[in-house]
Amino acid sequence: MVRNPFYPSSVSRYELNPQIVDLITFCTKNPLPVLKNQELWNELSKYNQWWYVSLTPYGKEIEPNVPEKAAVADGIIELGKRLGPEKVGWRYDPIFISKKYSVPYHLKAFENIARRLCGSTKTAVISFIDLYPKVKRNFPEAREVTQEERLTLGKAFVEIATKYGMTLRPCAEGKELEHFGADCSGCQTVAVLEKAVGKKLKVPKKNSARKECACFLNGDIGAYNSCAHLCRYCYANADSRLVLENMKLHNPASPLLIGELNPDDKIFNTMQKSWIME
Numbered sequence: 001m002v003r004n005p006f007y008p009s010s011v012s013r014y015e016l017n018p019q020i021v022d023l024i025t026f027c028t029k030n031p032l033p034v035l036k037n038q039e040l041w042n043e044l045s046k047y048n049q050w051w052y053v054s055l056t057p058y059g060k061e062i063e064p065n066v067p068e069k070a071a072v073a074d075g076i077i078e079l080g081k082r083l084g085p086e087k088v089g090w091r092y093d094p095i096f097i098s099k100k101y102s103v104p105y106h107l108k109a110f111e112n113i114a115r116r117l118c119g120s121t122k123t124a125v126i127s128f129i130d131l132y133p134k135v136k137r138n139f140p141e142a143r144e145v146t147q148e149e150r151l152t153l154g155k156a157f158v159e160i161a162t163k164y165g166m167t168l169r170p171c172a173e174g175k176e177l178e179h180f181g182a183d184c185s186g187c188q189t190v191a192v193l194e195k196a197v198g199k200k201l202k203v204p205k206k207n208s209a210r211k212e213c214a215c216f217l218n219g220d221i222g223a224y225n226s227c228a229h230l231c232r233y234c235y236a237n238a239d240s241r242l243v244l245e246n247m248k249l250h251n252p253a254s255p256l257l258i259g260e261l262n263p264d265d266k267i268f269n270t271m272q273k274s275w276i277m278e
Contacts, residue, residue: 001255001267002221011256011267014219018046020272023197025188027052027091029066029229031075035082050188050196051079052125054091055117057109058101063231073116080120087196089123089187090114092157093171094233096129096142097149106153111160118164125187126157127171132235139232147176155180172213186214200277219270223257226250 004010015021024047026034031053034040053076055069066072079088092110097103114124128145129135135142154170154177161168162181169187170177178184185191193216194201203216225242227234237243249259261267 001261002219003223003256003258005224009262009265011261011265012219013255013267013269014221015272020274021047022201022274022276023048023050023193025050025052027054029054029063029231030072031079032067032071035075035078041082048087048197049083050087050089050193051083052089052091052187053079054093055113056092057105057113058231062233063229065229066231073113076117077120080117085120085122088121089125090117090121090166091125091171091187093125093127094129095126095145095153096233097145098141103149103152107156107160110153110157114160114164114166118166122166123169123187123192124157124161124166125169125171126154127173129233130235134235134238135233138234138237138239142233150176154182158182186216188215188217190216197276201275202277203275221257226258 002012002014004012024044026049028051031051034044053072055072055076056063057069076088076090090113092113095106097106128150129142131142131144150173154168158168158177158181168177168182170182170184171187173184175184190201190203206216206218223246224236225238225246227237228243228247230237230240230243246258250257251260254260
């Protein structure tokens, strides 16, 4: 069950059943707990899966609670072995520029990671930092990435990704990098999902969550203010205090990620059916 972030008393109910759930997508900076839990992995293996794992070159002053980057890279490689590279994507985002994390720094870091992940994924997703209000509050020194910086990095990243067997997919960045060879159609399109499922999907027409995004999303079962990585650029956490308070409310036996159902909650059963074309 998932609370509507804008109307908290409105709760959507999803049935986790491999007969009607065609694919589960995971977006994370740390796949290691799932990989180490064999009982959980066996349960997830009943489902088609698509994983996006973020691996960026920032230090603890930016990503305080993200595991060591070598361990995360090993996790991506292990996912590639278990699922196949067509079901795993690497996200190098958000990209921001500072004195320490300069354009030359990113060029070197991107190639080092791409080299390490070669053969484990065929997809590299990038995006440049968006200065949402939450981001401005928690990361006030961040600035917009200039067009010149975006073009310089984008052109080089396309070349590097191609070198290591990956397609570069900008996330919600328009068509700016298309003429360099980037795939600007979206990072989780129906075509991407069909490769992960291994079959054609007959999907309904659906509006994007935001106009810049071309990805096909159905049911989001995550929750804002629940990630303890506490990355300074995060747009999903209002502040660390709220995150820590919410984590105390997590009950593994609850159908909600955070907290319990309330007597006045309105529960809506979502319409679910398989879209796989047999």
